[in-house]
Amino acid sequence: MSTRNGGQLTVEVLRAHGVDTVFGLIGSATMELFDALHDAEDIRFIGVRDERTGVHMADAYARTTGRPGVILAGQNGPGATNLVTGLAQAMRAYSPVVALAGATSTEHYQLDGFQEIDQHALFTPVTKRTFDVVQRKRLGDLLTQAFRTALSPRPGPVLVNLHRDVLAQEFDDTVNPTPLRRTEGIEGLRPLAPAGLVARAADLLRTAERPVIVAGGGVKFREWEPVAALAELVGAPIVTSAGHGDAVPSTHPAYAGQMGPRGNVVATQLVKDADVILVLGSRLGFNSTFFSYDNISRDAQIIQVEMDATALGRYFPVAFGVLADAPGFAGQVTEALAGHRPGAAVSDWFDTFTARRRDLLEQREREGDDNATPIQPTRIWKALRATLPEDVIVTLDAGTLCLQAHDVLPYRQSPALITPVDFGLVGFSFAAGLGAKLGNPDRTVVSLMGDGGFGMVTSEISTAVQSGINTTVIVLNNGVWGAEKAYQRDFYGGRYIGADVVNPPYDELARLYGAHGFAVEKPDDLESTISEAIASDRLAIVDVKVDPDALYSFRRDSFKHRAGTGSGS
Structure with missing residues (x-):
């Protein structure tokens, strides 16, 4: 024994x-x-x-x-x-x-x-x-x-x-x-839906004139292909919930990007104008909707498919809820709609979306041509779009700069985006990137952080070097706690306290730990430096000097009580 x-x-x-x-x-x-x-x-x-x-x-x-x-x-x-x-x-x-x-x-x-x-x-x-x-x-x-x-x-x-x-x-x-x-x-333990609910969903989508699919984590962490197949069959654009912009590859023709206050205007308008919304694997939570009809149609018929029964109809009334596996349900509905052809109204709806999406992408590229110094966030996003490889996994922090990055980067191999989602945690991205790389050693991992958040977790540079975990960290260094300083600027008359951050040169700190360190101050150096960092044979940290005045108040709704009291800038 x-x-x-x-x-x-x-x-x-x-x-x-x-x-x-x-x-x-x-x-x-x-x-x-x-x-x-x-x-x-x-x-x-x-x-x-x-x-x-x-x-x-x-x-x-x-x-x-x-x-x-x-x-x-x-x-x-x-x-x-x-x-x-x-x-x-x-x-x-x-x-x-x-x-x-x-x-x-x-x-x-x-x-x-x-x-x-x-x-x-x-x-x-x-x-x-x-x-x-x-x-x-x-x-x-x-x-x-x-x-x-x-x-x-x-x-x-x-x-x-x-x-x-x-x-x-x-x-x-x-x-x-x-x-x-x-x-x-x-x-x-991931059940398929009863035939009756599948038939009800098929009937609603068959007669819809402005259908939209909302894809969330229940798609991203399972299978995206059945969802894309259903979207193609019924002529529905695919909008993603907050933090899950990679639920479907961004190269897919039906991909609209992220909805809601953290997303883009095209995706959000689709959800506001839709007559039928099929929600697959999403709670329609706070960062996607702010729990407000300002971000979703009040009149749409909503079909919500979730594995958590408490999420069904929790924030918005639904035509009916389905306790089932989201991609599995999409496959069931596709079978039920075999031979379906979208009508003229749906075709016009999808064509209009396609044109608006194309205009949005072109606008972003134009905005990214800004070669001002200090570097503007839009210029960084353009550099990343040009340099990130097909297989990249992007991890993001909370904070105003990373929130802007959610919807402007390419996600080609799902899962490809890891964020703090609704917890809004600063100091998450670097460590998350190390874990993602260990789980996916053959993929490229790039982590974006603000300078404040990165300052919280620099000790893990030692972990990455000691364990040979080769990721790329891009520190968006503007010397401030950006979201909070924006609120103090916009709603408290520029009465700043605790908003500024003094940092060491993070590229030099990286080299002290035995990692690669890079510094970027000129826009024209972004693409070449990011490419060199990604190609490094060990952890690489890129310290990018970002315009400290490029601040944005994401949660303006939280300060309605302060309307008219700020500096107005």
């Missing part, structure tokens, strides 16, 4: 679920687990500098691969609490992150011992479920439950508190026998 300790058993469970990468920060509470990882040649450990950014890496790894992203906080107390922001972000992104956190020994549990905090209560609001392993016989079972919970629709993060004495205890073959009921059948 063979024996192994709790750390070794945990690694067996990771292996049984196909885990090949673990992000983490070492701590004494989980030494048996780290020791077991030492012998796991099939599992790569990526040592991070902060547990929060480690979660972002695991989050992007999960979103771009469909496999669970695993983060290990080795120490209870402060090591575990550092996970909170990252897990809150993953929760809003429906990202299947499995977080393992060290916990105090069961003997000292709830005695207010060294570095003890109520970790179960702390993590419950920011996870799908929090597990506590206090009995050795439950270790394998609860870990397997954690993976199943994270992966089952809708996916999301979970946390497992691993008490240090449970990890140290010995197990024999009578306890948690291998293979520990590997998580299987998750795909089978």
